[in-house]
Amino acid sequence: MAPTAVRIQVLGSLRVWLDRAELDLGPPGRRAVLGLLVLAGGEAMSKQDLVDALWGERPPRSAVNVLQTHVKHLRRLLEPGRPSRSGSEILPHVGGGYALRREAVEVDLPHVRGLVAEANDAQRDGETGRAAALFGEALRWWHGKPLADIPLLATHPKVVALIAERRALLARYGDAMLAIGAADEVLTELVEAAADQPLDEPAQARLIRAYHGAGQRATAFRLYQEVRERLVEELGVEPGPELLAAHAALLDDGEPLPSPRPRARVPRQLPAEPPGFTGRTTELSILDELVPRSGGVGGAVALAAITGTAGAGKTALAVHWAHRVKDRFPDGQFYANLRGHSPGPPATALEVLTRFLAALEIPAERLPADTETASALYRTLMTDRKALVLLDNVARVDQVRPLLPAGPGCLVLVTARDRMAGLVAFHGARRLTLGMLDPGEALELLARVLGADWIKAEREAAAEVAELCAYLPLALRIAAANLADHPGNGIEDYSVELRKGNLLAALTVPGDEQIAIRTAFDLSYRALPAETSRLFRLLSLVPGNDMGVEAVEILTGSGQAGPMLDALAGAHLVEQHAPDRYHFHDLLRRYAADRLEARESPAEIGSARGRLHEWYLRAVDNAAKLAYPHMFRLPLSVPDGPIPAAVKENAADWLETELGNLVAVIEDAARIGPRPMAWLLADALRGYFWMSLRQVEWRAAAAAALSAAEEDGDPRARAAARFSLADLSFRQGRYREAVRYYTGALMLARRAGWVEAQAAVLGNLGCAYWQSGRLPAAAARFSRGLELSRRAGRAAGEAVALGNLGLVHWEMGDLPRAAEHYARALRRYRRIGSRYGEAINLSNLGQVQHARGRVSEAAGLLAEALTLHREAGNRAGEAETLGRLASAYCDLGRLADALTHARDGLRLAHETGEPRGEGEVLVALASVHHRAGHRRDAVRRYRQALALLRETGDRYPEADALIGLAVATGDLGQARQALALAERAGYGALRRRAAAAVEAILRA
Structure with a gap:
């Protein structure tokens, strides 16, 4: 870099040199002011934004004076020869605030970003070695955490973003070094990065790859196990694609890493663009400046808060602008209404995170059940995305914090009535306070609805209507819609009516801008036909956030809800947001509720x-x-x-x-x-x-x-509610908690003499014991549940109990009894019309008949089950059945079909994130390879399956894989290990297979 008089370091402790002599900047507050202005990158910061960043929501009365004093001392330090009354060349006063002129100083951060941009270009040109060298040079400019000596700014969003920027840079450097075979040289840096981010899957996967590349496979395996246990214990999730790919490469003993799965779906959640949007050119320009620039690996997560009074058009502005820039965010646009001022409780962060994670294709079974875990997973998934997140109708800052992504290419846009001072102070949000439209913009909005000629003909009256509507967009739209519905009346007539209403309202609430909205509501409401106004009132009873036409017809008892809702939408009293679905503005809902209370009994x-x-x-x-x-x-x-x-x-x-x-x-x-x-x-x-x-x-x-x-x-209601909570715990894998809830539900059902509930609870309690490996205890509860279901004459309960008993007998090795129970369950499921239960039991029966040597029958059953699973969209069941069908085809000599089904099953099992299902399919694929004479592939797949199944604790398929591996390798020790495992667990069928394998190996 060319030498300049002033040189500033922010990548580490804040240090400043003037003509090569380091300056003493003084107290922490003064250092913080300079640090903030440097991080602003040449943009002006208002005094209010600086005060918010330095003192938060409770600044001292003297805050502005203290700030001005700090700036005065900094100017003296940085420009010692400047005349006292002349303007500052380095820290000028700009628009009521201050800025650091980038041209007048030399800062380390822009230089580092320039190196990164150059490295990006080299990487795009295929010059990976040069890119690695440039990334390494950029890292050497970092001397510690940014502004490390200013604790006051440690949690400031731009400082946090710089930390994330360095992590991203280190990741790029690590990937480039691994690509050129220099794992040894980058190992230390990657160990540091992984230790700093214990739950960050890409960082951990990168370190596993580095250990692998450095020849330390045992260490890599051990690290994978530790990371997986940490993810399961702290986040409740299994490893994702990058960790699994690194693990698969270890299992493959040096084979190339499979490329990660492409993103199959990009979230597009923005509501429809508001028609006829008008004005707000200044605000749109400010928002345009916040869009993250392309290139580089970092930068702050841009955050803006649009605040203002109800009806000012905050949502309309946010949605309009989001549509305008959506192409700049190719990795998706996320939207959530946080219901800050709607009826009922506001949306929780966990509720929104669940929707966002589902949009990011996290399977339902892997969605975390607590906010902290869900937020961590969301941040991880968003790290390298360029996405727009629109959080509408926010009530409190704590709703927003867990929803902030970590990716420097992301932008978050918040709308709220509150000033969102916490977002500004602690997260660096740019606040846009939305006032009323100016008179010209208000007339333009009216002209868009009514036509320019009409406004031109009655311009004076139109201007008066705009003024009486307080220039609020919501009031103006309703007024315009009202005029459009009565074209025979002039604008002057309408202004007279509006003036009367405003004058009456003003007697009780002087100066309140909401008077304009309520008066506009009154005029539009009074213009509605009687049935439509009644429907409008009753809509306030809908407890949810939107309403469908059929629900409204039931609510009103009218079969004409559709046309009436369309009329309300035309009058801007409701909004149609999807075909046949509508929702209220929260002010209109409250107005409708007031009208309902006044008019209806x-x-x-x-x-x-x-x-x-x-x-x-x-x-x-x-x-x-x-x-x-x-x-x-x-x-x-x-x-x-x-x-x-x-x-x-x-x-x-x-x-x-x-x-x-x-x-x-x-x-x-x-x-x-x-x-x-x-x-x-x-x-x-x-x-x-x-x-x-x-x-x-x-x-x-x-x-x-x-x-x-x-x-x-009510004892039955209490039992049912506990049963539901028990089922939720069971599905989350929390078996001890599930057993506690099931036991409580069982006691309540017995106290109420409720036999059907006792049978159902016993069945699910048996499943909890079965999943915990307690087969005799599970069988006892399934049998008791079957007996109670029969006594109650409940066929569905019998079907569930019979199917569960089939599972237990299968694992205990009693194949004839397992087949008998599956067949009986299948008949009952068909009788009650449960396709879900029919598919599961067809697949289970096919598995048993295959094990009994009835291979053709098994293939037919499994093919039928596969069709039903696909019709029902049960992808986990489809993957499992594909593996079983592959095994059957293998034994029928249809090796090509077997290989196709096994590969399809493996892909699907991997996508659904079911480790047990993936392990079972790997066993099937291994057996196909073995039968086809591909011994090496078979051994590799058996080992992959064993690694997965031992992690999930599924002993039956683990023993199955051990037997296959022992036969493929001729390893007597593994065969005996499989035999011992089968004997301990009581797996009769597997015990016989393992014994046969031991005998065959001994003979050989």
Whole structure:
């Protein structure tokens, strides 16, 4: 770099040199001011932003004076020869704040970023060695954590972003060094990076690859095991693609790493762009400046907060701008309404994280159940993405913090009525306070709706309407819609009506800009036909965040809800956000609720609310009968009535669409009644939750149901709610917690004399014991559950118990009894119409018949099961069945088909993130290779399977893999190990196979 008078270091402790002599900058506050201005990169920082960053939400009264004093002393230090009354060349006063002129100083950070950009170019040109050297040179400029000597700024977002930038740079350097075969030279740096990020999967995978490349395979294996245990214990997730790929390379003994799976889906969650958006050119320009620049590996995560009064158009601005720049964020656009001012509780960070992680293709079974874990996983996945995150209608800063991504290419846009001082002070947010439109913009908005000619003809009256609407976009849109619906009236007539309303309202609330909105509401509301205005009032009873046409028809008792909703949308009193689905602005919902209370009797309100609740319960009951008829549920007595057409077409899709509303109804009923609705609806959804694993919604529904049941003291309701919480714990792999909940539910069911519930709970309790390896205890509970289901005449309970007994007998080696139980379960599942249960038991029966030597019959059963799993979209079941079918085809001599099915099964098992399923399919693939004479491939696959299965603790397939490996390698020790494992676990069929393998190896 060319020498200049002033040189500044921020990559480490803050140090400043003037003509090669280091300066003493003085107290920490003064150093912090200079550090902030350097990190601003030449952009001006307002005094308020500097005060917020230095003192947070409680600055001293003298904060501005202290700030000015710091700047004065810095100017003297940096420009000692400057005349006292002349302007500063280094720290000029800009627009009410201060800036550091980049041209007047030399800073280390831009130089480092220039080296990184040069390295990027080299890498694109295929010059990996040169790129590695440049990345290494850039790293040498880092002398520690940025601004390490200023603790005050340790958590400032730009400092945190610089730390992330160095991590990204180190990752690029590590990858380049590994690519040129220099693992030994980069090992120390990668050990440091991995220790600093114990839960960061790419950093850990990179270190595993480095140990592997340096010839330290044992250390690499040990590190993988430690990382996996840490992920499972602290995050509740299994390793992702990068760790699995590094592990697979170790198992392959030096084979090249498979390339990571491509991102199959890019989230596109933005709402529709608001029509006729007008004005806000200044704010749009400011937002444009925040878009992260391309190139480099780092930079701060851009964060902006649009704040302002209700009705000012915050959401419209945010959504309009997001659509304008969405192509700059190729890795996705995320959107969430945090319901900061909607009825009911605001959205939790965990609720939003669950939706975001699902959009990032995290399987339902791997979605974390707590905010901290979910946030950590979200940040990890977003690290190298260029994505836009729009968080709308925020109530509090703590809703936002867990939703901030780590990727320097990301931008977060927040809308809120609150000033969001915490985001500005501690996260470096750029705040845009949205006021009213200026008069010209307000007239332009009216002209977009009414036409320029009309506004030109009555310009003076139009200007008065704009003023009476306080230049608020929401009020202006409603006024324009009202005028458009009555083109025979002039703008002057409308302004007279609006003026009357404003003057009356002003007598009670002088100076409140919301008067304009309420008056506009009144005029639009009074213009509605009687039936439409009644519908508008009743919409305030919908507890969820949106509403469908069919639900509104039930609420109002009218078959004409669709046209009336369209009329309300045309008047901007509701908004259509998807086909046949609408939602309110929260101000309009409150207005509608006020009108409802004023016009409708408590009896009519209760009747409408009851109709909606009963419709939802009837719809879920019918969906449950179609989607999971075998699942035990509380008995329901719902009056006959209409059900949604979508339930009959695809019950699971309807449940997914309405889930937010259903959980809102449950929480609403638990809070204000009727309480039975809460536990009945939650229990009817338990089967859907079991299949979809929507853990956040499941816990919310079950907790609300238990609260309502405990309040009323109904023993059956209490048992059902505990049963649901037990099932949730079971599906999360928390077997001890599940056993505790199941035991409590069983005691309550016995106390109530509820035989059907006892049978269901015993069945699931048996599954918890089975998963824990306690086969005799599991069999005893399955048998007792079967007996109780028979006594109660419950075919679905019998089917579940029989299938579970089949599993236990299979693992205990009693194949004839296993086949008998599977066949009996299959007949009952077919009788009750459960395709889900039919597919599982067909696959299990096929596996048993294959083991009994009935290979052709097994292949037919498994092919039928595969078809059903695919129809149901059960990908985990499909992967498992593909592996089993591959084994059957192998024994039938159809090796090409066997290989195809095994490979398809392995790919699918890997995608679903099921280690046990992947291990089983690997065993099948290994046996196909062995049968085809590819001994080396067979041995490699058996070893991969063993590594996975030992991690998951699944002993049956582990013993199966051990037997195959022993036969393939002729290893007597492994054969005896498999025999001992099978004998300890009571796996009769495997014990016989292992004994045969031992005998064959001894003979050889």
